[in-house]
Structures are given as C-alpha cells and as structure tokens.
Amino acid sequence: MSADMQSSHVAHVQEITAVWQGNLSRRDQAVIHSWRRCIEHHRLDPAQACEAYIVPDSQLREHRQQSEALINIARSGLERLYQQVSGLNYVLLLSDNKGVTVDFLGSDGQRDALRQAGLYMGSEWSEERAGTCAVGTCLHTGEALTIHQNDHFDHMHAPLSCTAAPIYRYDGELAAVLDLSLLQSPEVKASQGLALHLATAATRRIELANLMACHRQEWILCLSQSPEFLDIDPEAAIAIDGSGRIKGMTHTGARILARAANLDWRSPAGLLGQNLMRFLHLDVDQLPTLMRHRPTQERVVMARDGSVLFAHAIEPRRVSSSRSVGMDGAAVDAALPQALRGLAGTDAAMQSILLKAARLAPRGMPVLLQGETGSGKEYLARAIHAASARRGSFVAVNCAALPESLIESELFGYLAGTYTGGAARGRMGLIEAADGGTLFLDEIGDMPLAMQSRLLRVLAESEVTPLGARTGKRVDIRVISASHHDLSALVEQGRFRADLLYRLNAAVLTLPALRQRTDVEWLVQQVLQRRRTQDDVLGLSPEAWQALKAYDWPGNLRELDNALVLALALAEGSCIEEHDLPEALRDMRSPGLMGNTLLDRATGLPWQQTLQDCGGNVSAAARRLGISRSTLHRHIKREGVAHKPVAGDTGCDT
Numbered sequence: 001m002s003a004d005m006q007s008s009h010v011a012h013v014q015e016i017t018a019v020w021q022g023n024l025s026r027r028d029q030a031v032i033h034s035w036r037r038c039i040e041h042h043r044l045d046p047a048q049a050c051e052a053y054i055v056p057d058s059q060l061r062e063h064r065q066q067s068e069a070l071i072n073i074a075r076s077g078l079e080r081l082y083q084q085v086s087g088l089n090y091v092l093l094l095s096d097n098k099g100v101t102v103d104f105l106g107s108d109g110q111r112d113a114l115r116q117a118g119l120y121m122g123s124e125w126s127e128e129r130a131g132t133c134a135v136g137t138c139l140h141t142g143e144a145l146t147i148h149q150n151d152h153f154d155h156m157h158a159p160l161s162c163t164a165a166p167i168y169r170y171d172g173e174l175a176a177v178l179d180l181s182l183l184q185s186p187e188v189k190a191s192q193g194l195a196l197h198l199a200t201a202a203t204r205r206i207e208l209a210n211l212m213a214c215h216r217q218e219w220i221l222c223l224s225q226s227p228e229f230l231d232i233d234p235e236a237a238i239a240i241d242g243s244g245r246i247k248g249m250t251h252t253g254a255r256i257l258a259r260a261a262n263l264d265w266r267s268p269a270g271l272l273g274q275n276l277m278r279f280l281h282l283d284v285d286q287l288p289t290l291m292r293h294r295p296t297q298e299r300v301v302m303a304r305d306g307s308v309l310f311a312h313a314i315e316p317r318r319v320s321s322s323r324s325v326g327m328d329g330a331a332v333d334a335a336l337p338q339a340l341r342g343l344a345g346t347d348a349a350m351q352s353i354l355l356k357a358a359r360l361a362p363r364g365m366p367v368l369l370q371g372e373t374g375s376g377k378e379y380l381a382r383a384i385h386a387a388s389a390r391r392g393s394f395v396a397v398n399c400a401a402l403p404e405s406l407i408e409s410e411l412f413g414y415l416a417g418t419y420t421g422g423a424a425r426g427r428m429g430l431i432e433a434a435d436g437g438t439l440f441l442d443e444i445g446d447m448p449l450a451m452q453s454r455l456l457r458v459l460a461e462s463e464v465t466p467l468g469a470r471t472g473k474r475v476d477i478r479v480i481s482a483s484h485h486d487l488s489a490l491v492e493q494g495r496f497r498a499d500l501l502y503r504l505n506a507a508v509l510t511l512p513a514l515r516q517r518t519d520v521e522w523l524v525q526q527v528l529q530r531r532r533t534q535d536d537v538l539g540l541s542p543e544a545w546q547a548l549k550a551y552d553w554p555g556n557l558r559e560l561d562n563a564l565v566l567a568l569a570l571a572e573g574s575c576i577e578e579h580d581l582p583e584a585l586r587d588m589r590s591p592g593l594m595g596n597t598l599l600d601r602a603t604g605l606p607w608q609q610t611l612q613d614c615g616g617n618v619s620a621a622a623r624r625l626g627i628s629r630s631t632l633h634r635h636i637k638r639e640g641v642a643h644k645p646v647a648g649d650t651g652c653d654t
Helices: 003-020 029-040 057-066 068-088 108-117 134-141 189-214 251-261 284-290 348-363 377-388 404-412 449-461 487-492 498-504 520-531 542-550 556-570 607-613 618-625 629-639
Strands: 091-096 101-105 145-148 161-168 174-182 219-224 236-240 246-249 300-302 308-314 323-325 331-333 367-370 394-398 438-442 478-483 507-510
Touching (some): 003 029, 057 068, 057 507, 068 091, 068 101, 068 189, 068 348, 068 507, 134 161, 134 174, 145 189, 161 251, 174 189, 189 219, 219 284, 246 251, 284 308, 348 377, 348 507, 367 377, 377 438, 404 449, 487 498, 520 542, 520 556, 542 556, 607 618, 607 629, 618 629
Parallel strands (some): 367 478, 367 507, 394 438, 438 478
Antiparallel strands (some): 091 101, 091 174, 161 174, 236 246, 323 331
C-alpha cells in the first residue's frame, strides 16, 4: 500500500471511530447509523480490510433458485435499465434479501476488475459481512440510498460508488435490492442523483409487474399524485379482492395506505386484509368508474388523511373455471396451454414446473432445462415452443452427438465454395433455420469451448455469420438449452464459459428423475395407452407393478418407454407379467417370492397351502399371495398340482 493510501486508510478509520464515539459528522444519517451498527452489532473492525466475498457456486444456485420468479419478472426491466446506463460504465446487480447477487449485467471488458471489486454474480453484500455498503444498508433500512466512495465502512471499497433501491413483494416484505455501481466515480456524491432516480423508478416498475402477475384475478388500483403519467407509469398500485379487501400492494402503495390510516408501513400485516374503505373514500363497487374510459383528470379519489390521488382501476382477468380430468382422476387446470398438458400426473414437482413453463413460454427469455438423461427435457422444450406462439420452427441440436469437426458448419452454415466437397450452393446453418422460432441446444455442456464463444456472440448480437461470409445475418431466435451436467461445476473446471451460462440460464427448470416422481403409475398408463394396439394387453400383474416400482430407472422416461414396449411385444395373456419385463427390472424382484419358494406373505406358508385354504379358488389365493392369477396358474402347472377350477374363478388383474 502506498503512503497516500495508507494515510487515507488511517484517516478513514479515525473518522469512523470518532462517529462511533458520538462526534458530529457531515455524513448522511444512513451512513452514520450503519457505521455504528457495524461496530456495535456486527463487531467489525474498520482497520481490518476485507476483500469482496463471492459465495460458492452451490450456494449461488440455491439463492438463484429461491429468487427465480423475481429474476424472471425483473429481467426485461433490468436489461432496459442497463442499456440506459452502460455507456456511463455502470454495472447492475440484483441481490436477494440475504445480500447475494443473483443477477448481474456488466461490461465484458471490465469483468476481471468487477469480480475483484465484488460487483459480480454471487458476491455477498450483506452489512454483516461487507460493512456499510449500498446493498446491505438498503436491506437494513428498507430505503433507497447511495453509499459513495469512503461512505463505505471497509476502506477496501472506498473507490466504489454504489446506489441501491429496495424491491418489495406484494405482501410488503423486502425481497431484493437493485444496485447500480461504478468502479470509479466523480468525487461529489450528488453526481449519483440520476442513478438513484433510475434505480427507484426501475424497482417501482418491477414491483408493479410482480403485483399484476400474482393478482390477475383481483382488481388492481393504480395511484399517482398527478394525472399525466397515471395510465403508463403509476407511482403505486394496490390489489383488491371482490369484497374490497387489500390483497397486495407495491411499496409506495403500502406507504400511501399507511399514511392514510396513520399506520406504520413497516408492519404490512396491519394493511393486508383490511377493507379499502379504511384508507380511501372509495368502495369496491365504485372501481369500474375509475377505468380508462374516463379522462385521467376525472378519476380522483380522496384518502382518509385528506390527500388527493388520481386512480386507474384495472378489472380482474376472467379465467375459465373448466377443468379436465386425467387418467388417474386428478384434476388438471384447463387454463394450462394445450401443449403443456399431459406431461405430468399428480406429481407436485412436475406440476410446479409446468406452471412455470406456461408463464415463461410467451416471454421469449432463454430457458435452461436441467435433469438426468432421459428425464424429458426435449419433450418439455418442444412444449414450451408450441405454447410460445413463435411462428418459426423448433430446431433441435444435440451438441454431444455432432462431431467437433462438423458442429461449426452445422450451427452456422457455410457459403458456396467454403469447403471442398461441401454443398455446391452452401448450406444454411441450424441457427439461421431457427430464425423466428426456437433453437434447442441439447447437451449444451458438451459443446466445445471455441463454439461456446461463437454462440455467445450470436446471442449477444442476434446475428449469425456463416463460414466464409464477411457479414452477418440478423436472426430472431429463442434459445432453450438442456444438460444433464452441472454447468456451474463445468465453469469451475474451465470447461464452460461463465458468461455463456449467464446468457442461457435466465430461467432454470430442473426436471426430477423418474425415481423421484410420485406419478409413475400415471406415466405407465400413458405409455401403455400410446403404445399398445387394439389386441394388446389391458394391464400389469401385481409382480410386474412391484418390479416397476422397485427399479431405480437410471434411464428415466426413455428406459420406461423401452421396457413397456418390450413387455407389450412379449406378453402372451391379457396382462403384462414380470417375466415380460427386461432382465434388469426382473433382477430387482424379491427372491423370496419366486419359484418353488413362493410363500404366503401373511403366513409364510407355501403357496400350495394357501391355495388349499382358499378352497382351490385361484383368484382368492393369488390376491392373498400378492401375485396375478396367471402367475399362480404357471406354478400349478409347473408343479403338477391337481386343481379343479372353482365356479366364478375368472378375471384378469390390471
């Protein structure tokens, strides 16, 4: 450390110590209170410099998964904001309520410097760890603020200027923080006034988008203090149910309600569930009079504290209540896009994934599908494309199947004469073939690093350059990628580009393995219905079901489909028997229930005794043994046991 830096560090420590001892300071009150918290509550030492902390990738994945819904809603707004400020060298961070950065937009040219400074994906800016900083102090105060240069508690962060604004959930709880930061900035703190304005405007719009997405079936009442921008950029919004009760609000909406009733906005529980009349001179039946058919200047409401507001009421969306019934009897929401129906039974994890997929389908953002091989990633990708209403084609590329020598020409295409032996007229690449549609990159984790760089450029510039060409072609593609690899682990190993990963995983859907699903019987019935012919079997014997349920299914849905196709081909009777299944599944059966050792599950007696106890009734004996009638008949025939059929002893186990 140079002499000047050492002197500056000493002066910084002395100032913080003086403030802690009660001396007056010209710093903002938010900074003064934070410095004191850092010493008294967080037990931090201003003399001890600490480098920025980046959480491990495994923790980052958890934080991103927990914030997935917010990231999806906020992403388009964040990109628009970044376009406004990127020319001024700002970096944009979205941090969760623990202070961990879960989304990041910054210049590629500054990437190393940004990571070192902690202005990067996965950085933790909680006040407990980093001291006074924009994200951490914003989380503590709940207010938008700027922490400028040596406002920071840790002198290591003194070169930075950071401006943060809170993002609140519709229930009034602080969910995240939007941060605009600079590595270097003018010395005057007032220079960050524009950043503060832009950050607060962006968070207001994100909160409004979240409120409207979560309360589609409620009235939304937008409020502003002036009529000019009421319909296009309101200051606040409130969700109201049919009985006039408050169901949600943006942060400014919470402040307006609290002020009107002389309550504390920091206690949102006192606002939710209350009747609108407690806060405004307005009844729910009057909301239709505040819709767009009236001029904004005439849509005036009076708050209980006497303040005047302009209002815009948005009526609830009417959703059909019709429901269809699946094969297992479970109700399936008919509002789910047709393309996404029939991909799951009653499995809660899969139904949650399909609901997310339905919301993501029309938005056009990149989606990364994770899951074991054979878990249905391509089926889901095709369904998302079909539900997206994109007019172009669905083009699937298996990055693991294409030879490395061909993947470049297959993806990007080439002009005539580029290759000896190539097509005389050249060839259109798969990326260009997906123009206007969806490019599905299966097993993206197996794409060579050189191709990753070229793909990143395509995604960044929306332009593809065929081999041999000097100019690119504009393309409009929606990318859905899939991998059974942990891509974050591949990034750590240097086998996958981090910047490409962040381009691909705007939304991540992780499909469960077949052994983790609770709707296996529904899946089996779906396969049988799709695969069998009119003369094929009707069901499975109890032993066959037992084998299916006991198996670990390393090949997932693909292996299940193959196993049932084989069983349908081999089955001789009206039911699939255990011996019709592949050998790997039969190996999982319990040896104590096979061959001559077949025992009564209840008594432990040989099957012959059970048959005798049931008066020779094969159906009754088979039920008691937990096997099918046909299996018991085979044992009878194999052992040469004399057996006289009992009247009414017919039927098939399904």
